[in-house]
Amino acid sequence: MSDLPLKKQIIQKAIELFNQRGFFDIRMRDISSALDISVGSVTYHFKSKEALMESIYRYMLKTLEGLDISGRLFQKKGEELEVAQVYLSYMQQFRFFFQDTLDIIRTYPQIGQQHRQQVLEELNIIKNILYMQAGKGTLAAEPAPGIYDTLAEMIWQSLHFWFARQTILGNTEPGWGDALRTIGHLVYPYLSEERKAENLEIMPGIGLAK
Known part of the structure; x- marks a missing residue:
C-alpha cells in the first residue's frame, strides 16, 4: 500500500485508469477496485466523478x-x-x-x-x-x-x-x-x-x- 494520502492515491489511480481505458469507460467502482478499497472510501473524498475530474x-x-x-x-x-x-x-x-x-x-x-x-x-x-x-x-x-x-x-x-x-x-x-x-x-x-x-x-x- 502506498504511503501517499488516500486522496492522492485515488487521483493517481484514476489518471492511470483513464489513460488506459478512456475517461468515460471508468466508473468510481473501477477506481475503488483497483485500489482494493470500498466505493464509499472514494466517494468520501470525491462525491462524484465530476468532483474527481475537477481535482x-x-x-x-x-x-x-x-x-x-x-x-x-x-x-x-x-x-x-x-x-x-x-x-x-x-x-x-x-x-x-x-x-x-x-x-x-x-x-x-x-x-x-x-x-x-x-x-x-x-x-x-x-x-x-x-x-x-x-x-x-x-x-x-x-x-x-x-x-x-x-x-x-x-x-x-x-x-x-x-x-x-x-x-x-x-x-x-x-x-x-x-x-x-x-x-x-x-x-x-x-x-x-x-x-x-x-x-x-x-x-x-x-x-x-x-
Missing part, C-alpha cells in the same frame, strides 16, 4: 505551472522545440484528457471554462515566443499583420490534439519525433537563413530529420 484538472494545472515554460528566456539553440517536447511529455502524463477534451469540457462546463482560460494563456505564451524570436532576428519580420498569431494557433492545435491524432490514425506510440517535426515544419518557412542552417544541425539530434 485532477487542478493537479494538471499545478503540474504545468511547475514546468515554468513561460519563464524561459530561449537563449539556447533549439530551446523552442525542447519546450514543445516538455509539453508533449506533460500531455502524455494526462493523455486521457487530450484524447477526450471536447467530451470532457461539454460534460463538465466548469472545467470547460477553466480550460478555455488555460488555452488562451498557452496561445499567448506561443505568440510571445514567436514575437520574441522575430525581435532577435531568429524569425523573419512578420510578413503581414496577424500571420504569427495564426502560426501560434497552428502550433497550439498541433500540440494539443496530437494524441487524438495518433488515436484516430491507429498509432499506438506517442510519436514525439513526428510531433516535433511537425512544429519544425510549421516554423521553418519563417526562420532567418542563418537559423535555417542551424536547424539542420539541431534537427537530427532531436529526431526531427530523417
